[in-house]
Amino acid sequence: xxxxxxxxxxxxxxxxxxxxxxxxxxxxxxxxxxxxxxxxxxxxxxxxxxxxxxxxxxxxxxxxxxxxxxxxxxxxxxxxxxxxxxxxxxxxxxxxxxxxxxxxxxxxxxxxxxxxxxxxxxxxxxxxxxxxxxxxxxxxxxxxxxxxxxxxxxxxxxxxxxxxxxxxxxxxxxxxxxxxxxxxxxxxxxxxxxxxxxxxxxxxxxxxxxxxxxxxxxxxxxxxxxxxxxxxxxxxxxxxxxxxxxxxxxxxxxxxxxxxxxxxxxxx
Amino acid sequence: xxxxxxxxxxxxxxxxxxxxxxxxxxxxxxxxxxxxxxxxxxxxxxxxxxxxxxxxxxxxxxxxxxxxxxxxxxxxxxxxxxxxxxxxxxxxxxxxxxxxxxxxxxxxxxxxxxxxxxxxxxxxxxxxxxxxxxxxxxxxxxxxxxxxxxxxxxxxxxxxxxxxxxxxxxxxxxxxxxxxxxxxxxxxxxxxxxxxxxxxxxxxxxxxxxxxxxxxxxxxxxxxxxxxxxxxxxxxxxxxxxxxxxxxxxxxxxxx
Numbered sequence: 100x101x102x103x104x105x106x107x108x109x110x111x112x113x114x115x116x117x118x119x120x121x122x123x124x125x126x127x128x129x130x131x132x133x134x135x136x137x138x139x140x141x142x143x144x145x146x147x148x149x150x151x152x153x154x155x156x157x158x159x160x161x162x163x164x165x166x167x168x169x170x171x172x173x174x175x176x177x178x179x180x181x182x183x184x185x186x187x188x189x190x191x192x193x194x195x196x197x198x199x200x201x202x203x204x205x206x207x208x209x210x211x212x213x214x215x216x217x218x219x220x221x222x223x224x225x226x227x228x229x230x231x232x233x234x235x236x237x238x239x240x241x242x243x244x245x246x247x248x249x250x251x252x253x254x255x256x257x258x259x260x261x262x263x264x265x266x267x268x269x270x271x272x273x274x275x276x277x278x279x280x281x282x283x284x285x286x287x288x289x290x291x292x293x294x295x296x297x298x299x300x301x302x303x304x305x306x307x308x309x310x311x312x313x314x315x316x317x318x319x320x321x322x323x324x325x326x327x328x329x330x331x332x333x334x335x336x337x338x339x340x341x342x343x344x345x346x347x348x349x350x351x352x353x354x355x356x357x358x359x360x361x362x363x364x365x366x367x
Numbered sequence: 368x369x370x371x372x373x374x375x376x377x378x379x380x381x382x383x384x385x386x387x388x389x390x391x392x393x394x395x396x397x398x399x400x401x402x403x404x405x406x407x408x409x410x411x412x413x414x415x416x417x418x419x420x421x422x423x424x425x426x427x428x429x430x431x432x433x434x435x436x437x438x439x440x441x442x443x444x445x446x447x448x449x450x451x452x453x454x455x456x457x458x459x460x461x462x463x464x465x466x467x468x469x470x471x472x473x474x475x476x477x478x479x480x481x482x483x484x485x486x487x488x489x490x491x492x493x494x495x496x497x498x499x500x501x502x503x504x505x506x507x508x509x510x511x512x513x514x515x516x517x518x519x520x521x522x523x524x525x526x527x528x529x530x531x532x533x534x535x536x537x538x539x540x541x542x543x544x545x546x547x548x549x550x551x552x553x554x555x556x557x558x559x560x561x562x563x564x565x566x567x568x569x570x571x572x573x574x575x576x577x578x579x580x581x582x583x584x585x586x587x588x589x590x591x592x593x594x595x596x597x598x599x600x601x602x603x604x605x606x607x608x609x610x611x612x613x614x615x616x617x618x619x620x621x622x623x
Contacts, residue, residue: 275456280446280473293461
């Protein structure tokens with residue numbers, strides 16, 4: 100059978116206006132790059148010239164690491180991990196009820212929904228370093244300030260991540276439960292929770308990973324743990340100890356990331 | 368049991384979904400509603416549990432005029448009306464038995480249902496209903512492990528566990544293949560007869576309608592154009608309901 104000729108004019112894959120848009124957007128992005136390079140004075144030569152210095156520092160100052168310092172490092176690492184663990188757990192408990200107020204599927208009340216969203220955006224827009232500095236001012240140096248700051252910050256992340264999952268769940272079982280006379284708590288318990296629990300657990304683990312790294316940084320500004328140790332050794336120019344700390348951190352974070360990712364891939 | 372008195376329904380977009388519908392369905396009848404898509408079959412059904420409200424007329428279910436019911440009474444009424452959906456609407460990550468227990472939620476206190484404490488009698492009821500449709504060996508399997516036909520039969524068990532007076536089934540076999548469709552329809556008819564339930568089924572396959580209905584209601588453009596006992600129905604009747612000759616794809620095919 101011969102192919103039927105539909106039209107004599109040429110068929111283009113894209114509309115002509117698409118090419119104009121493409122050129123426009125590309126030009127805009129290039130201008131942004133140009134401005135960025137001018138503003139920051141970035142030059143390839145300067146970036147490359149930094150590498151030999153960096154390399155020399157690695158070899159001469161960091162090696163050999165001071166392995167005698169190992170027990171102290173592990174001790175502080177455990178504190179850092181505990182800060183991350185406690186703040187993540189508290190965040191998970193705090194975020195759970197708020198989750199349902201901040202998803203449009205369940206909370207149809209525009210005022211409380213909108214209010215929730217605004218508060219969450221504000222909390223997330225404060226960098227957690229600033230949060231810790233504030234907390235240190237309130238409760239003083241040490242791990243409690245780190246725990247508080249991380250808890251607030253990661254609760255906001257958890258709510259944000261999971262409420263989006265709540266909004267994309269299968270609504271048909273919910274419809275069924277409502278039609279059978281189930282009330283809102285029952286709809287949440289039997290229609291929503293079974294669908295989001297694995298997602299929520301997976302997000303909690305992910306936030307634990309983030310918090311572990313964040314609590315290292317936060318220790319630097321006075322929230323206890325291994326971060327505080329790094330700061331102290333740096334100001335003493337003990338790069339051999341710093342080398343050991345970085346090495347131990349690398350191992351610990353890799354192991355925890357691996358465990359967390361394995362568990363999360365099973366949950367999904 | 369269910370009565371429509373001069374019911375009309377116009378959606379906000381101006382579509383007249385129901386035009387002056389008058390029907391009376393008796394207790395224990397197995398009624399199949401046929402008609403092309405857009406004829407108003409689904410709207411007729413959703414009027415019965417007040418998912419939509421008619422613009423005119425009254426719907427009376429079990430002696431209660433449902434448009435006048437308050438919210439709390441409406442929930443009580445909805446526990447009396449079991450629904451079977453085209454897409455089964457099971458919670459996929461939950462076990463079959465827990466899905467069936469969803470049918471008990473309307474009869475369970477909020478607190479007990481939240482902590483997952485159900486009376487042993489209710490669990491027995493759920494398990495027994497799974498046995499009745501022959502799927503009890505899957506009780507602890509997750510719902511998404513089951514085939515479409517099995518999932519629809521689980522949803523029949525769920526409806527039975529609700530112990531309703533009325534079952535509404537909206538295109539229950541539209542997503543299933545011919546042999547499975549017959550099995551689901553057979554199970555549905557058998558259990559609703561055993562429990563003396565009033566059952567309304569929307570179907571667009573005329574051979575399934577002929578085989579399982581006690582009574583057929585035909586709809587076209589929002590109007591009831593046929594209402595009669597199955598003995599009065601021939602293929603001619605369907606051509607009158609559809610307003611055109613019957614096509615081959617409007618038959619589901621044999622059970623074998």
